[in-house]
Amino acid sequence: MIDAAMVTETATADPGVTERDIALAERHAAHNYHPLPVVADRAEGCWITDVEGDRYLDLLAAYSALNFGHRHPQIIAAAQAQLEKVTLVSRAFYSAEFGRFCAELAEFVGKDMVLPMNTGAEAVESGLKVARKWGYEVKGVPDGRANIITASGNFHGRTTSIISFSDDPVATAGFGPFTPGFRTVPFGDSAAVAAATDEHTVAVLLEPVQGEAGIVVPPPDYLREVRALCTQRGVLLIADEIQSGLARTGRTFACDHFGVVPDVYLLGKALGGGVVPLSAVVANSDVLGVLRPGQHGSTFGGNPLACAVGRTVIAMLRTGEYQDRAARLGDHLKVRLDRLLGHGVTEVRTLGLWAGVDIDRRVATGRQVAEALMHRKVLVKDTHLTTIRLAPPIVIEESEIDWALDQLAEVLTELG
Numbered sequence: 001m002i003d004a005a006m007v008t009e010t011a012t013a014d015p016g017v018t019e020r021d022i023a024l025a026e027r028h029a030a031h032n033y034h035p036l037p038v039v040a041d042r043a044e045g046c047w048i049t050d051v052e053g054d055r056y057l058d059l060l061a062a063y064s065a066l067n068f069g070h071r072h073p074q075i076i077a078a079a080q081a082q083l084e085k086v087t088l089v090s091r092a093f094y095s096a097e098f099g100r101f102c103a104e105l106a107e108f109v110g111k112d113m114v115l116p117m118n119t120g121a122e123a124v125e126s127g128l129k130v131a132r133k134w135g136y137e138v139k140g141v142p143d144g145r146a147n148i149i150t151a152s153g154n155f156h157g158r159t160t161s162i163i164s165f166s167d168d169p170v171a172t173a174g175f176g177p178f179t180p181g182f183r184t185v186p187f188g189d190s191a192a193v194a195a196a197t198d199e200h201t202v203a204v205l206l207e208p209v210q211g212e213a214g215i216v217v218p219p220p221d222y223l224r225e226v227r228a229l230c231t232q233r234g235v236l237l238i239a240d241e242i243q244s245g246l247a248r249t250g251r252t253f254a255c256d257h258f259g260v261v262p263d264v265y266l267l268g269k270a271l272g273g274g275v276v277p278l279s280a281v282v283a284n285s286d287v288l289g290v291l292r293p294g295q296h297g298s299t300f301g302g303n304p305l306a307c308a309v310g311r312t313v314i315a316m317l318r319t320g321e322y323q324d325r326a327a328r329l330g331d332h333l334k335v336r337l338d339r340l341l342g343h344g345v346t347e348v349r350t351l352g353l354w355a356g357v358d359i360d361r362r363v364a365t366g367r368q369v370a371e372a373l374m375h376r377k378v379l380v381k382d383t384h385l386t387t388i389r390l391a392p393p394i395v396i397e398e399s400e401i402d403w404a405l406d407q408l409a410e411v412l413t414e415l416g
Ligand SMILES: *Cc1c(COP(=O)(O)O)cnc(C)c1O
Pocket: 063, 119, 120, 121, 122, 124, 155, 156, 157, 158, 207, 211, 212, 240, 241, 242, 243, 244, 268, 269
């Protein structure tokens, strides 16, 4: 059971420290985020303790980078052991962890080759480069003519090429000129993908479930139809599973729910165990094999510290325990969220332990709900004005979900 005594430890720090730490950040950090005024000092499992000693239940889990919770003991032990051995050699040399990580990840995913990078955006960029090169060398597309199909409402990261196919004006305004060669069609509409495909199409890039858009699950046949189309037309299906993958939805990959195997998986976030940035492009050698020495790279990509962490994450996922837990807790979360329909909530979308909750705009904005929850020691993040996204660490207990949902219900009553 959770009560007030659990969320407030003895306040040791001076109460002005939060304001001072926030002021430092506001003065000296670029203002590319609008954080809630919580200053983390330490964290464990699902709980963050702030600089004043107050404890908060983390229902965001760093956008799914913390699927295993903060500082999971197995992951921390692996990182600490590796810190004592070797942390970085660059790809100029091999490390023992590197080959083992690549082999284990390929085997786990069901492909034969891995390109390790660091951030999610880098994995996406790398996937796009590989798809273009594959198009020219294997498919025979005339040089410079390749096109890639993407979906409306997508979020694949923040680099210049990736925002070139975003339809979010906040992400694009003021950042042109944009990279050509992309065609965006409505998400969930396989006929639109077919209509946009021509002989120069090298790839379709999709989030199987759109995370930033507010946990948007496509129609049941969509991915299977796009898969069939890609196979028939000789086009690579690239699944961005950076947020949806690695147990979040109750399966290893969101694609598994639809019985679809893409040609290329893009992984990130939880792959780094909440400790290091670690991303990867995973595919077969007929695709990833197009890269030759010097054509792509990253100084930190595949470093032994990240690989040691990644190997531990793969070992944890191999048991299936986290996938099962996300499915079971996700069912419970959905039951609790559905009870709020008509009580300040207009729509709930879930897959596994991942939920988009649309707040009735007559009641409050997503931001107002997030702030009110923060005062009750529950941390969530709003997206697209009226939606809050829940992606708790999968180690969360059912009683903690219940307590958080009680807080949400009370917040909605107060604001309503
Ligand atoms: C977060 C995210 C990315 C970008 O990952 P970064 O590590 O922030 O660069 C790409 N695709 C999806 C689906 C994401 O959720």
